[in-house]
Structure formats: structure tokens, C-alpha cells
Amino acid sequence: MVRMTHQGKMRVIDVPVPGGPEALTLVSRPVPSAQRGDVLIKVEAAGVNRADLKQRAGDYPMPSDAPTVPGLEVAGTVLATGAEVDEFDVGDRVCALLIGGGYAEYVVAPAVQCLPIPESLSFVEAAGLPETVFTTWAALFEQAGLQPGETVLIHGGASGIGTTAIQLAAAFGAKPLATAGTAEKVALCKDIGAVLAINYRQDDFVERVLEFTAGHGVDVVLDMVGGSYSQRNLESLALHGRICFIAGDEAPEAVFNIRQIMLKRAVITGTTLRHRTPKEKGRLRSIIKERVWPLISQGSFKPVIGAEFPMASVADAHAALESGRHAGKIVLRI
Structure with a gap:
């Protein structure tokens, strides 16, 4: 188990002022550090959800501790772990459910909200799993x-x-x-x-x-x-x-x-998901790992990805989701 911090800057998509897709703004932020019970993830892909659209438009009752950066689910590689994290190691491929902040090159997530990515899935496919x-x-x-x-x-x-x-x-x-x-x-x-x-x-x-x-x-x-x-x-x-x-x-x-x-x-x-505590999300995660994850390796379940967009085209991703013409998940490649 390696525990470390990662210093430097990262690119994130923020929403300084609520509005349409044009409100999504690429900015630079410090790379966060993994605290007790957390993992630091180098993000490869992030799911796009309707809650992101509502948050961007200023029409969503966010939890008080949620960041202004949208993004409720990501997939990537563990870069560092905080204290008391025993399930994941640096280099592991994981997908994670977040309270927000997923439109970023790096995110910190509670380890109890992370799942290992099955070998059969790409980062893009895995990014479409947690929220759904x-x-x-x-x-x-x-x-x-x-x-x-x-x-x-x-x-x-x-x-x-x-x-x-x-x-x-x-x-x-x-x-x-x-x-x-x-x-x-x-x-x-x-x-x-x-x-x-x-x-x-x-x-x-x-x-x-x-x-x-x-x-x-x-x-x-x-x-x-x-x-x-x-x-x-x-x-x-x-x-x-x-x-x-x-x-x-x-x-x-x-x-x-x-x-x-x-x-x-x-x-x-x-029911709603975002306002639940990490403990409650961790309870769901344990059940999902036991009951749902085996279905992926058995071929009984696979995420349906409708479209992929690069991070720089996040406004196009939001416009595509708002249009309703797509089928399946829309995912950002970070």
C-alpha cells in the first residue's frame, strides 16, 4: 500500500455562473490530496448525467458540501491512497461514485464509493456505471x-x-x-x-x-x-x-x-442518491459489488455508451444530452 500526495495543477470544467452549455469553463485548479479513507484517481473518463445539466443551469438543490465542478461518476487509475484504505493499491483501475467534481483530471473519492473495473470494460464503459x-x-x-x-x-x-x-x-x-x-x-x-x-x-x-x-x-x-x-x-x-x-x-x-x-x-x-451519506453509498456499493459486478463478467450486463466527447467539447456533450437524441450514456474522455 502506497500513501502519498500529488502536487501540481489540473484542468477542470467549472461553472462560474449558471447558464447554458456555454457556461462550462475550462480552468486550472490544484490537484487534491487523498485524506483518510480516500483514494486519489487519475481520471480517464467521466459520465455525463442530467443532474449535471441542472447543476449547470442553477436548477438543482446540491448538497452543501458538493463542489461547483459537475460530474457524479468517473473511471481511472488510483494514483494515491489515504490512511485506512486497504482495498485499493496505486495502479488499480477503478470507477467511483462522487458527490461532484468528476469533470477533472484528478478527483478524490471515498474508497467505499469505488469499485474495481472489470477486465472486460474500458475506462469509457466503466465511467457509465456508478450513477446508473x-x-x-x-x-x-x-x-x-x-x-x-x-x-x-x-x-x-x-x-x-x-x-x-x-x-x-x-x-x-x-x-x-x-x-x-x-x-x-x-x-x-x-x-x-x-x-x-x-x-x-x-x-x-x-x-x-x-x-x-x-x-x-x-x-x-x-x-x-x-x-x-x-x-x-x-x-x-x-x-x-x-x-x-x-x-x-x-x-x-x-x-x-x-x-x-x-x-x-x-x-x-x-429515491435520490446524491444527498446520501458516504456510509449509505458504501452500503449500496457492497451490495452492488456482490450482486451486480459478477453479471458483467458473465456477460449478462454491460453499459450502453451512446456517445463520447473529449473534455474540451464538454459543451457539445451537454447539448447532446439535452437534445434527447442519443441512446445510452454520454461520456467525457478526460
Whole structure:
């Protein structure tokens, strides 16, 4: 085990003033040092998430200790370790979940939020794992309690979280249904395991879900849309069904028919990841390492990367994510 500091400057993408993609600014900052329980990572790739877009626009309730530099997940090589870090050594390939700061050449991450990169994955692929896998596991399998044999409707099926949720639901014996906005995205959802993929621009997803389930509805709905989808999710739900919100991209407000909630004995819940403590994230990480990581080596799960951009083109990466035309994760090469 080598414990050291790394001095010097690094390039980071900061947001001095909230705004559009043009607000993303390349600046120089000191390289951070690994403290007790931390690892210092030389970043090779960083995932781009919708939370980054909202943070850049000044429309995101960030934790008080989060940096202004966006970036919730990275992949790279361990450059140094702090005291009490025994699992990782200098030179190890890791991916990490962060509270922020991932758009940088170097980051410090709690060791309990890091995972070894499977040999079969590149840095770019691994950078697309932490945020989607942690979120999917917390939402589907813990908050919503998805069980083998149950059906789950996954909105945004071709997104980073959507493609992860489809694959993990199928791998653990559930039956994933998905919505997507183009024929190409619908085909992708089917290719990675969706038993039904619905083009929401052409079909009413409530009608298609009820038709597919012989009128019973799905056991779980995973939704990041909110707004007008909320009541329609309830209409798609089976008796004792659960709706789990992980975002409200259309609108954070929801209107439900309370009588339908009562009759279906439905559970409406939600979860977030960024505001959780390192201890809680470490708990999730331990479960994911045990339950999800073996699926990668078995070939049952692989991140879907939609596009890669160099660090200097971060504004283009944000514009691409905002356009909604991509499928899978968008990743920055640092």
C-alpha cells in the first residue's frame, strides 16, 4: 500500500455562473490530496448525467458540501491512497461514485464509493456505471422491492438509467417493459432485454401495458418524468403495485386519483442518491459489488455508451444530452 500526495495543477470544467452549455469553463485548479479513507484517481473518463445539466443551469438543490465542478461518476487509475484504505493499491483501475467534481483530471473519492473495473470494460464503459447502477439498485430493488417474476415499466428505456434498469431487471428474473421515443430506441430496448418496448410518441403506453398484461397492469413503474405521467403510471399499475420516482424531468408536481391509489393499494415512493451519506453509498456499493459486478463478467450486463466527447467539447456533450437524441450514456474522455 502506497500513501502519498500529488502536487501540481489540473484542468477542470467549472461553472462560474449558471447558464447554458456555454457556461462550462475550462480552468486550472490544484490537484487534491487523498485524506483518510480516500483514494486519489487519475481520471480517464467521466459520465455525463442530467443532474449535471441542472447543476449547470442553477436548477438543482446540491448538497452543501458538493463542489461547483459537475460530474457524479468517473473511471481511472488510483494514483494515491489515504490512511485506512486497504482495498485499493496505486495502479488499480477503478470507477467511483462522487458527490461532484468528476469533470477533472484528478478527483478524490471515498474508497467505499469505488469499485474495481472489470477486465472486460474500458475506462469509457466503466465511467457509465456508478450513477446508473447505484440509482437503479436503490430504486428498483430496494425502494420498489422488485421481485423475480414481476413486471416493471421503465420510462426512458433508452437512457443511461433505462438501459441499466432493463438489463438488471431481466438479469434478476423480472420482466421489463419500456418506453422510448424513436423506432431505433425501441429496438435497443428490445435488444437488451425488454419484453415489450413502446414508442410513446405513437402509442398510449397505458393501453399497451394493459393489453400486454391482460388488464392486470405492471407491478412496478420506474419513472423519471413526473408531471402528466404520474396519473397514467397509476392507471398502468397492478394491485399492490409500486411507483418509484427518481426524477421529475417534465415537472416535479404530480396529480393522482386518490381513490385509484386506495383501490389498488398502491405505494408511491421515490429515491435520490446524491444527498446520501458516504456510509449509505458504501452500503449500496457492497451490495452492488456482490450482486451486480459478477453479471458483467458473465456477460449478462454491460453499459450502453451512446456517445463520447473529449473534455474540451464538454459543451457539445451537454447539448447532446439535452437534445434527447442519443441512446445510452454520454461520456467525457478526460
